[in-house]
Amino acid sequence: MDPKEVVARFIVDKLKEYKLIGLGTGKTVKKLIEVLSEEGLLKEKIFVASSIDTELEISKREGMVITLYSGLRPQVYIDSFDFVTSDKIMIKGGGAALLREKMLYTFSKEKIFIGEESKLKDLKEYSVPVEVVPVGVSYVISAFKERGYEAKIREGNGKIGPIISDNGNIILDVIVKRENLCDFERLVKEIPAIIESGIFCKKDYEIYLANENGRISIL
Ligand SMILES: O=C(CO)[C@H](O)[C@H](O)COP(=O)(O)O
Missing domain, CATH: 3.40.50.1360 (Rossmann fold)
Structure with missing residues (x-):
């Protein structure tokens, strides 16, 4: 089934x-x-x-x-x-x-x-989607790097270049340790150009x- x-x-x-x-x-x-x-x-x-x-x-x-x-x-x-x-x-x-x-x-x-x-998985770390205003994407990636987070622009679906959300934004996938998930949800609010993360x-x-x-x- x-x-x-x-x-x-x-x-x-x-x-x-x-x-x-x-x-x-x-x-x-x-x-x-x-x-x-x-x-x-x-x-x-x-x-x-x-x-x-x-x-x-x-x-x-x-x-x-x-x-x-x-x-x-x-x-x-x-x-x-x-x-x-x-x-x-x-x-x-x-x-x-x-x-x-x-x-x-x-x-x-x-x-x-x-x-x-x-889908119930206790992992050491997760790939967390983050929605970012396109013009800010390089600043956001470097801001993550300064804080020890690796972020990648999401590409795929046979398309050349970044996937664009229904809101016209870029999606970053960021590796986040399990114990940091909820802090990370708050952290994204402090970096300009980030709109939201997929952490609940x-x-x-x-x-x-x-x-x-x-x-x-x-x-
Ligand atoms: O967050 C989502 C979309 O942005 C979906 O809820 C998540 O990706 C699960 O999708 P599926 O039902 O295809 O397994």
Whole structure:
């Protein structure tokens, strides 16, 4: 069984009570949209989404999307993550959508994260996505270096040059030791041109994990 599908099917039931839903980005969220659509629930909801990709995924199934300019605060935010530590610190932004994800998470009343059990990983260090205004990127890389952090501009997807986020910014991937994650989340606020990091330290969220055997656990 695909754990993304297991957890998506599990969480759909919980979403029945909400009308205005904030949605994240990635394969897990795509699976959730598919399941919502299959169950006939997609058209009953209004979504505020964290990326163009998710907006299009909802729209192509005739769901309703409202932009973030509305300033509407979702009743619930639902998303996945790249890694979660056993003490509930999450690393997000593998899909470069971390800024809007953190905005929607922050401004939503309830916050739910779902993912496969294999994303629960206590590593020595993590690669942490950081969104940076393009003109400031070289200053930011050198500011990180001065503080002992190695940062790399994210490239890929067959594209030449940096990946550009939906907000027109560059994504850096920075190696951060596990014990420094929450300090790092605060540190990025002190360096001009950095907009946000993909670290979530507040632990004001529920996390549901699924495995291939169909087992769901709560972190
Ligand atoms: O943070 C994210 C996107 O910016 C995603 O939640 C994260 O990358 C997990 O994605 P997937 O559901 O594809 O495993």
